[in-house]
Structures are given as structure tokens and as C-alpha cells.
Amino acid sequence: MSRSGADLALLLLGGFRSLVDDATDELAQRGYQDVRPVHDFAIRAIAAGADDATRLGQRLSVSKQAAAKTIAVLQERGYVTRDADPLDGRRKRLQVTDLGFEVLRQGEEIFDELRDQWVRRIGRAELERLEKHLATLVGGSAVRLDTPGWMTRDLGGSS
Amino acid sequence: MSRSGADLALLLLGGFRSLVDDATDELAQRGYQDVRPVHDFAIRAIAAGADDATRLGQRLSVSKQAAAKTIAVLQERGYVTRDADPLDGRRKRLQVTDLGFEVLRQGEEIFDELRDQWVRRIGRAELERLEKHLATLVGGSAVRLDTPGWMTRDLGGSS
């Protein structure tokens, strides 16, 4: 048992991947075949007020062009709409559709269920302790999602 | 404070990114400018016996072609050599160079130092507890590194 710093990093990555892969799987089984976590995050950001491409890009720490590509996908799948802003002719105001909110809701539900599974395995107090420490270590600093590929790709044999 | 499943995922990702970004920064400062964690992992896998492109690919859960591309980079930078296998004319046997081992050593050292910093912040016992739980939850299952981009990319304002 090495307990090296590198192992620690791998453990964290492993934990993350485990959750995300399982969640993506489950989301697919519930009928949202091609939703990737990055879509979920993007929809969430839009719902939270990043309602145009530029702001979404800022929120996601990617260029506005990259954000626009993501938006195009979300729009095509019916998770967001894009209509002209009456107050500013340049902007295209983004709005999350009912379907979009539904994906969000299900995504949350799935993640919560996965967390519950973890609670069952190591106990509530222990998991909360783990979260508390991680929060301390990671700090409030926003987690950047600007990792091309990676969470957007389809997964092999995860679950 | 939501303590939702999604937050947990973000915490894990944040922890990982924090370590990896800092490590990459530090490695760069020590003169290994363009080493990304993925290179470290690849060298490590080669040193551990995945000494041809096919096996390296399997180890890293990527195609042999992708592995070959990585190898080309490692070779160009002098971290590995590739010579004919006297026993099997098809294979090109990989070997980690002294420089390659040096990168590995420094990488380890850096990660260990980062872990020490964490120990200082939350205490040895707590960190070990965290590691123990994560190990339980993630299981022995090999962590897949097949995330295109992401750890290979250069980092913005991390540290």
C-alpha cells in the first residue's frame, strides 16, 4: 500500500469517474442517450443566468465559440431555446426548456442516489467528513470544466 | 451547503485537478516544460512492463495507434527508446531512459510533497482516513486514463 501522492490523485480521479460514468450510464438508461455531464453543467449554468453564449463561455471557462458549439447541440436536442433579445439585437437569449429542466432534475436525482450508495458503504458521518475535508482542501475555487473531451466522450465499460 | 451528489463529484474532480495542475506547474518549473501527467503515467506503465505499443495501449485503455503517438512524443523528448526486439521481429521494444526515470522520480517527489501539504492542512490521520474510504469506494478497479485532452492540455491559471 503505497499511499503516495500520485495514488491520492488517482483515487480522486477514480472517484470522480466512477460517479460520472455511472451517472451517464443511468441517464442513458432513462432515455437521455446522448447527454454528457458537460451538457448537464452547461444547462445548469444557463438556468443559473448565463443566458447567452458569451456568458456561458465565461462560466464554463471556454471561449464563446466553444460555448456556441455546445449551445447548438443543446438546442438541437431541445434542451434550450434561443430567441432574439428584444432589448439587445445582438444577443440571442437562451432559455432552458421543460425537457432541459427535466434532464437537470434527473441528473441531480441520479447523483444523489449514487451518493446514497456511498453513504451506505462507508456511512453518512464518514462521507460527510470526507466531503468536508475535500472542501477545505479544494477551497471555494471554481472547478474548471474546460477539459476538452474527457467528460464529453462516451464511456466504455464503466459501471 | 448543498451536499448533493453532484457537489461530491465536483469536489473529487477539484481535488484531482488541484493536485495535477500544481504538479504540472512544478514539473515545468523544474525544467520539464512539456511533461503532462499522461506522459508520466505512460512512462510509468512502460517501466512497469508495458514495453510495446500494443501493451501500452491496453494498459492505458487506448488504441495501439494512440499509444504509438504518445510513444513518438516520449521518444522524441528522450524519455524512452525504441529498439528492435531480437526475439520478435515485429515488436519494437520500449525502454525508459535515465532521463525518463528522472522525470518519474521528480513527478513522484512532487506529488508526495503536495500530499504532505494536504497532510499539514487536515492532519495525517484524516488524510489517511480519506484515502482509505476512497480506496474502498473506488475499489481496486484500474482508473482509466483514456480521457482525450484534459490532462494533456496546458493549464491556464491553476496554481
Place this chain on the structure above:
DNA sequence: GCGGTTAGACAACCTGGTTGACTAATATCT
């Protein structure tokens, strides 16, 4: 009204993956 800024679109390009096709060498089977 005019110059500067801002939102979005378009295009070219990069990285790091993928699959598919092909060659050469080794293994296996009759």
C-alpha cells in the same frame, strides 16, 4: 452622427483520440 465596444458567426487550425486497411513477421495446423 461617429468611433469604440460587444455578441455572435464563420473559418482555419490543433490535439488527441478513433476506426479501417495494409505490411511484415510469427504461430499454428495439416
Place this chain on the structure above:
DNA sequence: AGATATTAGTCAACCAGGTTGTCTAACCGC
């Protein structure tokens, strides 16, 4: 031995998701 199958590596085409740069149209301030 010889025919056949497998295996390692390479090449090429392609894809996803990002980047920068350029351009247009609309807004803002003087």
C-alpha cells in the same frame, strides 16, 4: 514444408471539442 491465421506496428482518414483570428451587426458614449 507450406498454407493459413494471428499479431505488432504504421499509415491515412476522420471526429470531437477546443483555440485564435476575422468579420458583421448592433449597441454605447461623446
